[in-house]
Amino acid sequence: MLLENKVAVIYGAGGSIGGAVARAFTREGARVFLAGRTREKIDKVADEIRSSGGVADTAIVDALDEQAVDQYVDAVVEQAGYIDISFNVISYGDVQELLLEITVKDFLQPIMNAMRTQFLTSRAAARYMVRRGSGVILAFGGDGPQTLPGLGGFKVALDAIEGLRRQWAVELGQQGIRVVTLKTGGIAESLPDAEPGREEIIAGIEEATLLKRAATLADVGNVAAFVASDYGRTMTATDVNISCGALID
Numbered sequence: 001m002l003l004e005n006k007v008a009v010i011y012g013a014g015g016s017i018g019g020a021v022a023r024a025f026t027r028e029g030a031r032v033f034l035a036g037r038t039r040e041k042i043d044k045v046a047d048e049i050r051s052s053g054g055v056a057d058t059a060i061v062d063a064l065d066e067q068a069v070d071q072y073v074d075a076v077v078e079q080a081g082y083i084d085i086s087f088n089v090i091s092y093g094d095v096q097e098l099l100l101e102i103t104v105k106d107f108l109q110p111i112m113n114a115m116r117t118q119f120l121t122s123r124a125a126a127r128y129m130v131r132r133g134s135g136v137i138l139a140f141g142g143d144g145p146q147t148l149p150g151l152g153g154f155k156v157a158l159d160a161i162e163g164l165r166r167q168w169a170v171e172l173g174q175q176g177i178r179v180v181t182l183k184t185g186g187i188a189e190s191l192p193d194a195e196p197g198r199e200e201i202i203a204g205i206e207e208a209t210l211l212k213r214a215a216t217l218a219d220v221g222n223v224a225a226f227v228a229s230d231y232g233r234t235m236t237a238t239d240v241n242i243s244c245g246a247l248i249d
């Protein structure tokens with residue numbers, strides 16, 4: 001198994017990406033600590049993991065709250081002894097409108113939330129990782145020149161995550177800590193069934209790829225497990241493109 005004896009913290013673990021990553025990490029032998037704001041969502045993921053023999057702990061944590069994040073990571077380390085992997089996949093409250101129409105508050109919301117939470121959760125994990133000289137911090141999203149009209153501050157937030165990822169990577173590399181982003185052109189399965197125009201959106205995601213198919217949630221989990229594992233030991237200060245060619249590097 002790729003992640004035997006590894007301890008992973010996942011923020012937003014009740015969401016579609018977080019849940020998929022949690023399932024893949026436990027399948028590969030990791031012990032996962034699942035954090036989120038809604039008890040039922042994280043419990044559902046934890047129950048699934050436990051019923052297939054995995055080990056999962058849950059906690060209500062607001063990943064925008066400095067004190068809550070620091071106390072949570074302290075508690076995880078107290079319980080598990082160490083932390084190997086930190087993956088923050090919370091949603092950022094983005095309001096997707098044209099820039100000419102969006103309010104400054106709505107424009108800034110995903111940018112402020114993404115920067116605040118990614119900074120806080122990475123810092124809390126890194127404080128422990130530096131003591132052991134190893135660790136992996138993962139993010140999800142991705143930058144690049146491609147964008148679309150009407151995204152408000154969302155794509156700007158994804159670009160900012162990459163800037164932060166580079167900064168953490170150069171400051172933590174000498175201490176054996178890797179920092180990597182997974183980037184995608186969109187995961188069709190993560191669209192809610194009731195999403196208006198769901199089928200057209202999915203067709204658009206697939207059409208935009210070179211392979212004429214999009215990454216699945218299982219693909220996200222599999223790649224995240226590989227990158228977080230010792231097989232990914234050479235990878236840092238980079239993003240991993242799982243867009244099936246929708247994003248051309």
Ligand SMILES: NC(=O)c1ccc[n+]([C@@H]2O[C@H](COP(=O)([O-])OP(=O)(O)OC[C@H]3O[C@@H](n4cnc5c(N)ncnc54)[C@H](OP(=O)(O)O)[C@@H]3O)[C@@H](O)[C@H]2O)c1
Nearest residue numbers: 012014015016017036037038062063064090091186187190
């Ligand atoms: N899915 C995609 O195709 C895709 C593509 C590119 C980027 N992304 C980004 O990847 C992230 C995850 O996507 P997703 O599809 O998994 O979203 P999702 O299904 O909406 O899940 C996000 C989770 O984050 C939790 N959350 C939100 N704010 C939080 C906070 N302050 N503290 C702790 N947990 C919090 C939510 O819990 P509550 O509901 O309880 O608040 C929810 O369970 C998002 O930022 C998304 O924008 C996704």
